[in-house]
Amino acid sequence: xxxxxxxxxxxxxxxxxxxxxxxxxxxxxxxxxxxxxxxxxxxxxxxxxxxxxxxxxxxxxxxxxxxxxxxxxxxxxxxxxxxxxxxxxxxxxxxxxxxxxxxxxxxxxxxxxxxxxxxxxxxxxxxxxxxxxxxxxxxxxxxxxxxxxxxxxxxxxxxxxxxxxxxxxxxxxxxxxxxxxxxxxxxxxxxxxxxxxxxxxxxxxxxxxxxxxxxxxxxxxxxxxxxxxxxxxxxxxxxxxxxxxxxxxxxxxxxxxxxxxxxxxxxxxxx
Numbered sequence: 696x697x698x699x700x701x702x703x704x705x706x707x708x709x710x711x712x713x714x715x716x717x718x719x720x721x722x723x724x725x726x727x728x729x730x731x732x733x734x735x736x737x738x739x740x741x742x743x744x745x746x747x748x749x750x751x752x753x754x755x756x757x758x759x760x761x762x763x764x765x766x767x768x769x770x771x772x773x774x775x776x777x778x779x780x781x782x783x784x785x786x787x788x789x790x791x792x793x794x795x796x797x798x799x800x801x802x803x804x805x806x807x808x809x810x811x812x813x814x815x816x817x818x819x820x821x822x823x824x825x826x827x828x829x830x831x832x833x834x835x836x837x838x839x840x841x842x843x844x845x846x847x848x849x850x851x852x853x854x855x856x857x858x859x860x861x862x863x864x865x866x867x868x869x870x871x872x873x874x875x876x877x878x879x880x881x882x883x884x885x886x887x888x889x890x891x892x893x894x895x896x897x898x899x900x901x902x903x904x905x906x907x908x909x910x911x912x913x914x915x916x917x918x919x920x921x922x923x924x925x926x927x928x929x930x931x932x933x934x935x936x937x938x939x940x941x942x943x944x945x946x947x948x949x950x951x952x953x954x955x956x957x958x959x960x961x962x963x964x965x966x
Contacts, residue, residue: 699945701808701845704731705873707880707936708766709741710901710908711928715751717900717958719758721935725954726759729939733803733810734759737849737875738785739766740901744909744928746771749778752785761803762786764814766851766876767821769797788816788851790823790830800834802841810845811838813869815861817852817876827857828864835868845870845942852876855895862893870948871940873897878907880936884951892940892948898955904931933958 704725709715718736725731738747738755746768752775755763762784769787770776779787779797789799800813813834816823831848838846846869850858858874865872867889874881880898887893899908906914909926917924935956943949 699844699942699947701732701810701942702729703810703845703847703871703940703942704729704734705847705849705871705897705938705940706734706736706900707897708737708739708875708878708899708901708908710878710899711741711744713928713930713933714899714901714908715741715754717933717935718755720958721956722758724956725937731939732805732808733761735762735764735812735847735849736760736900737766737851737897738763739768739851740899740908742772744926747775748772749774752778752782756784761805761810762801762812764812764849764851764875766814766816770795784812786812786814788814788823788830789834790816790818790825790827792824799830800838802838802843808845809841809843810847811841811843813838813846813848815848815850815852817850817854817857819857820853827852827861831861831865835865844945846946847940848872850874855881858895862887862891866891866893868946870942870946871951873938880953880955884938884953886948886951890944890947892938892951894938894951894953897938898936900935900937901933902929902931903934905929
């Protein structure tokens with residue numbers, strides 16, 4: 696395979712153990728059906744719904760995940776802080792302070808192909824240290840200088856407008872801009888005119904029967920009462936939300952396909 700041809704599977708925010716189990720259950724099917732060159736996941740909610748731990752990150756890498764991106768809960772678990780400095784293929788947003796643990800972009804290589812991955816945080820309604828667009832420019836330049844064949848950007852943001860704007864801003868410079876954070880898959884997956892695959896939000900991998908992954912009675916109760924509630928991840932009706940991006944040419948996408956897959960029923964559930 697030419698070094699400018701690759702298939703990237705990006706899996707939306709894993710929420711709790713339900714999201715982790717769903718990925719583990721469906722990843723073999725995805726590999727068989729789509730034969731992805733690289734698998735990238737957003738894991739900022741995978742540890743009990745908030746943050747990630749070294750143990751969970753190691754488990755994900757062991758099953759063949761190539762890169763883990765994070766977001767506004769990057770530092771929720773204290774034990775992850777030294778790990779973020781030690782492991783290259785786990786990212787916190789690039790527009791955080793340089794003094795903060797971790798790094799915002801990385802390069803992974805497989806079968807002679809080099810994939811650069813950039814993690815960004817939106818500025819609207821979130822509070823990163825630096826503007827996302829300028830951080831994107833710097834990271835793209837660094838990855839190009841390092842010989843990246845393809846570049847994937849995870850824009851972890853609240854505002855749909857900010858994610859759409861970043862897609863247009865980077866169109867023709869990167870292979871894909873995928874949005875995360877809202878946990879709701881959007882219906883606008885497409886390849887932009889310059890060859891950059893885009894989707895406003897990939898969605899989440901977790902309990903569709905909850906409220907963006909948490910137990911629905913807790914979420915509904917909080918909204919009805921106006922009182923703060925300690926949310927717990929739900930296990931009800933697990934689904935995987937992802938996209939498959941096929942790249943043909945340097946930093947150019949040929950197609951983007953949305954995956955909305957129900958987790959296979961356990962033997963007990965099937966009775």
